[in-house]
Amino acid sequence: MDQPTLFTxxxxxxxxxxxxxxxxxxxxxxxxxxxxxxYTGEQAKMFEIVIQAGAILAVCWEYRVKLVHVAAxxxxxxxxxxxxxxxxxAFLPAxxxxxxxxxxxxxxxxxxxPVACAFVVGAFLILWVERRQKTNPAAVxxxxxxxMRWPDALKVGFAQAFALIPGTSRSGATIIGGMLFGLSRKAxxxxxxxxxxxxxxxxxxxxxxxxxxxxxxxxxxxxxxGFVVAFFSAFAVVxxxxxxxxxxxxxxFAWYRIAFGAVILATAYLGIVRWE
Numbered sequence: 001m002d003q004p005t006l007f008t009x010x011x012x013x014x015x016x017x018x019x020x021x022x023x024x025x026x027x028x029x030x031x032x033x034x035x036x037x038x039y040t041g042e043q044a045k046m047f048e049i050v051i052q053a054g055a056i057l058a059v060c061w062e063y064r065v066k067l068v069h070v071a072a073x074x075x076x077x078x079x080x081x082x083x084x085x086x087x088x089x090a091f092l093p094a095x096x097x098x099x100x101x102x103x104x105x106x107x108x109x110x111x112x113x114p115v116a117c118a119f120v121v122g123a124f125l126i127l128w129v130e131r132r133q134k135t136n137p138a139a140v141x142x143x144x145x146x147x148m149r150w151p152d153a154l155k156v157g158f159a160q161a162f163a164l165i166p167g168t169s170r171s172g173a174t175i176i177g178g179m180l181f182g183l184s185r186k187a188x189x190x191x192x193x194x195x196x197x198x199x200x201x202x203x204x205x206x207x208x209x210x211x212x213x214x215x216x217x218x219x220x221x222x223x224x225x226g227f228v229v230a231f232f233s234a235f236a237v238v239x240x241x242x243x244x245x246x247x248x249x250x251x252x253f254a255w256y257r258i259a260f261g262a263v264i265l266a267t268a269y270l271g272i273v274r275w276e
């Protein structure tokens with residue numbers, strides 16, 4: 001498919017919005033959905049970047065009060081300065097490694113079967129970390145993102161770098177990594193939201209600078225539709241997830257990842273679906 005249809009744009013925008021902030025890998029779902037819909041290639045990757053920006057704007061809107069407070073307090077509030085510094089520190093590992101390895105990763109791993117393998121591996125990591133936190137509640141040192149120090153942010157930043165592997169999940173890597181390094185489930189989830197803002201906006205700006213010509217006049221309406229759908233569906237998920245983590249763990253998402261990965265691997269092995 002050379003240009004996305006409106007239907008394709010809406011479906012992929014919905015997939016992006018529903019999965020970007022859950023520990024299930026939006027990139028993995030988009031690769032699989034794009035393969036099923038027949039929309040693959042360089043323009044499809046650019047489309048994913050554009051709708052990703054829509055999802056990130058949803059976080060900015062949900063946390064607009066916090067973000068404005070931090071921006072206003074950078075000159076006088078040490079808590080605001082520490083929060084901003086933590087975001088920069090956590091952003092750097094994935095940014096540096098992404099610039100160095102992006103082409104290699106895209107060439108080798110942007111396909112449904114490698115994604116499915118990453119889904120399953122990530123699921124077992126979620127199960128292990130959740131079990132660890134339940135059996136050792138004293139391991140939780142930080143209940144609020146404002147209590148994080150720079151070493152905590154750096155550790156989460158290196159965890160986020162694993163999300164360069166498609167199917168790992170940026171949200172999953174940062175949330176589960178944060179829990180592993182002593183953050184509560186709520187603090188890890190909120191820091192994952194905030195860290196998404198510089199990380200994914202930077203990725204979007206970089207990809208648009210490199211390949212903005214792939215957005216043509218013919219494809220612009222579909223790109224816009226996907227962006228809007230991603231924004232509203234991501235906004236709904238962010239609000240739901242904040243409530244969810246207050247009383248539930250991420251174990252159901254781990255089992256979902258295992259089932260999803262198993263279906264992809266089984267259909268590929270049996271030749272039921274020819275994944276591209």
